[in-house]
Amino acid sequence: MPPHPSSRVQTAREELAGRLREIRKDAGISGRELAVRCGWSESKSSRIENARTPPSDADIKAWCRACAAGDQAPDLIAANRQSADAHVQWRRLQRSGLRRLQESTGDLYQQTKSFRVYVSDVIPGFLQTPGYAAAVLSSIAHFRGTPDDVSDAVAARMRRNEVLSNGARRFSFVLEESVLRYRLCSAETMAAQLGHLLGVMDLQNVAVGLIPFSAQRALWPMPTFTIFDDTRVHADTLDAAATLTQPSQVELYSRAFERLRQVAVRGAAARSRIAGALAFLD
Known part of the structure; x- marks a missing residue:
């Protein structure tokens, strides 16, 4: 997916992707292991982490659950929902x-x-x-x-x-x-x-x-x-x-x-x- 035409929206998406990447790294697991735990392809994990594919609410919940960081899901979901219209x-x-x-x-x-x-x-x-x-x-x-x-x-x-x-x-x-x-x-x-x-x-x-x-x-x-x-x-x-x-x-x-x-x-x-x-x- 190409960058969003709004630089503000794209920045918000990249910040969300960065937070998800940090959660995975803090959990000490690889992108491949994350994909196995979430039940999707490794390429999907990569696309989400690199802000090429915006995750769904369900994706964020699965990601946080796989990294034992379920308490962070509400903030991330809210960030995901507002990224397209926050500005x-x-x-x-x-x-x-x-x-x-x-x-x-x-x-x-x-x-x-x-x-x-x-x-x-x-x-x-x-x-x-x-x-x-x-x-x-x-x-x-x-x-x-x-x-x-x-x-x-x-x-x-x-x-x-x-x-x-x-x-x-x-x-x-x-x-x-x-x-x-x-x-x-x-x-x-x-x-x-x-x-x-x-x-x-x-x-x-x-x-x-x-x-x-x-x-x-x-x-x-x-x-x-x-x-x-x-x-x-x-x-x-x-x-x-x-x-x-x-x-x-x-x-x-x-x-x-x-x-x-x-x-x-x-x-x-x-x-x-x-x-x-x-x-x-x-």
Whole structure:
């Protein structure tokens, strides 16, 4: 099988193959012995180890079982499943407009019961007003040169965000204080957005924390990410939306979120900083 056209996907496949090879070597068995234990040809073992054939979930289970490393199978299976879509190119998602991008996560939002969101760049989509969302999405459309369907995309985002009013779901947000000061829209739009943020903080199922500029930090500011229940992470970069499902990855981001949450202020202290950002607009 030729290399995958996406270098990111191919790299993920090669990393998985390398981990399987290390497991075999740690078990002290040859490729031939592995093949005998798994009941397949030696050439199949070679193809998997050299990232020429992506293994199935059953192949990974058999491989780990043959190497007495069954406890590693869940992580490897998750890595295998996400290798083809862990890095979804923003250009592909956006080439038909931004509305489709907003709608693509609708089912996931409906299925999730607990959301943990860390942001270091903009007000999180969950908490955006239509005006602020329009400014952010217009900036993305202009930068990417995508079809101008910002109005439809904003409407789709607002529909998606209706999950926020469902009391059965829990939301925990951690924002860098800088997010309150970045000017991606007019002063009037930003004032409305900050006022909306104050209102959202009254919801019983929503917790909002702010990391002050002056906080003694346990972790540095990092790119925005969202944790869906305890099963999935979306970590955004400029060129891709990384979907992470390996248990070890989810656990890593969960620990990072907890560290960041611990230095955030809430309640009156958070409201005071939002009020300060509002005053700064004047």
